[in-house]
Amino acid sequence: MTFRAEHLLGIEPLHPAEITALLDLADTYAEQNRSGRKHTDVLAGLTQINMFFEASTRTQASFELAGQRLGADVMSMAMQASSIRKGETLIDTALTLNAMHPDLLVVRHPSSGAVDLLAQKVNCAVLNAGDGRHEHPTQALLDALTIRREKGRLHRLSIAICGDIAHSRVARSNILLLGKMENRVRLIGPPTLMPAGVAEFGVEVFDDMEEGLKDVDVVMMLRLQKERMDGGFIPSEREYYHRFGLDAEKLGAAKPDAIVMHPGPMNRGVEIDGTLADDINRSVIQEQVEMGVAVRMAAMDLLARNLRAKRGAEMVADAGA
Numbered sequence: 556m557t558f559r560a561e562h563l564l565g566i567e568p569l570h571p572a573e574i575t576a577l578l579d580l581a582d583t584y585a586e587q588n589r590s591g592r593k594h595t596d597v598l599a600g601l602t603q604i605n606m607f608f609e610a611s612t613r614t615q616a617s618f619e620l621a622g623q624r625l626g627a628d629v630m631s632m633a634m635q636a637s638s639i640r641k642g643e644t645l646i647d648t649a650l651t652l653n654a655m656h657p658d659l660l661v662v663r664h665p666s667s668g669a670v671d672l673l674a675q676k677v678n679c680a681v682l683n684a685g686d687g688r689h690e691h692p693t694q695a696l697l698d699a700l701t702i703r704r705e706k707g708r709l710h711r712l713s714i715a716i717c718g719d720i721a722h723s724r725v726a727r728s729n730i731l732l733l734g735k736m737e738n739r740v741r742l743i744g745p746p747t748l749m750p751a752g753v754a755e756f757g758v759e760v761f762d763d764m765e766e767g768l769k770d771v772d773v774v775m776m777l778r779l780q781k782e783r784m785d786g787g788f789i790p791s792e793r794e795y796y797h798r799f800g801l802d803a804e805k806l807g808a809a810k811p812d813a814i815v816m817h818p819g820p821m822n823r824g825v826e827i828d829g830t831l832a833d834d835i836n837r838s839v840i841q842e843q844v845e846m847g848v849a850v851r852m853a854a855m856d857l858l859a860r861n862l863r864a865k866r867g868a869e870m871v872a873d874a875g876a
């Protein structure tokens with residue numbers, strides 16, 4: 556099987572062939588989701604638990620829908636209000652979870668690395684739904700699927716990622732994925748919002764939109780992540796919009812058929828002009844949301860196959876012992 560991973564913790568450990576296999580399967584789920592027959596029983600008998608220690612709209616809803624369409628038992632735990640607030644450690648949470656025998660665990664956490672830690676302590680497949688500034692693999696995969704469907708390929712494209720790169724797990728996962736698939740990635744934003752060590756990412760860096768957007772195929776905008784900023788990273792939102800907010804005029808520097816993307820939630824009038832975001836001739840933001848369900852179905856399907864194979868092998872080994 557081409558997809559070998561046991562968990563989906565990030566893009567970093569994935570091989571390009573695994574990415575392609577996942578996107579190919581997601582394409583079939585995208586078609587299924589548009590048809591009248593949206594349900595299958597691929598995950599029948601399996602339990603999916605969603606634990607979101609940080610607020611989420613799109614990602615949580617999309618994972619819930621994906622699990623339901625594949626026939627899993629899906630449960631979402633409201634972690635904001637639960638025992639974590641009462642001081643329970645991540646390890647205690649893992650032990651509690653193990654007692655419930657989940658098969659798929661979807662986790663979002665404000666700390667980078669927390670999802671990896673949890674994956675080491677539980678007996679099931681873990682999917683990272685965003686950990687701190689580290690990774691958001693299903694977002695990068697749904698972005699990749701959207702690009703591949705729009706552009707007909709996922710290699711040798713010129714892609715600009717713009718705005719608050721420093722605080723963005725979406726940017727990090729996208730830089731890794733797009734680099735593995737041999738695209739040219741440009742990062743555009745003020746130097747205060749570029750991560751340290753950016754030169755090692757194999758990307759080009761710009762602090763001017765017109766220069767950075769010149770002839771690109773894809774423009775990916777990012778939200779200003781104020782909740783991760785501890786101090787003044789920009790002079791003012793007005794000034795930021797003037798220099799880095801995407802509007803029709805700035806987009807004029809890109810290729811005439813360049814597409815506009817945004818992972819959401821969007822700050823209209825801060826990083827993107829609202830009219831441009833709604834322009835169905837340029838913006839693929841709604842398609843990104845649609846592809847999110849398909850990509851999450853594919854990811855859970857592939858991980859469940861590997862989980863079943865692993866458990867089967869363990870049973871055979873136990874029987875032989």
Ligand code: ASP
Pocket residue numbers: 685691724725777778780818819820
């Ligand atoms: N929804 C994305 C994330 O969880 C992007 C964002 O919040 O700006 O990282």
